[in-house]
Amino acid sequence: MAAEEKEFGLGEGPAVKASVSLRAGNIRAVRERVGRRGFSAYVDAAVERQIERDLLEEALQANENASGPIPQVLRDEAADLFRAVKTAPELQEGAGWAGHEAG
Helix, strand or coil: CCCHCCCCCCCCCCCEEEEECHHHHHHHHHHHCCCCCCCHHHHHHHHHHHHHHHHHHHCCCCCCCHHHHCCHHHHHHHHHHHHHHHHHHHCCCCCCCCCCCCC
């Protein structure tokens, strides 16, 4: 049985070659970030994050179906927080993470 036919969880299993089509601008942007050698790992991680987002969206929808819609004031607070994080100086183009420590 081929590796892609076996049951592996998200982010698990051996690397398996797959052919995908991507827009040229996306390919250029990835290569500028990680070079040719890191391309597959970068795309694999992006796919995994997208699946996690999809699962989160499904969970949020199920919660909303069971408990009703999230109040607008909470939605607005979340949007404001997201905008603040997204525009943080350390996340702007050209800002490196050197010297930043998790903790």
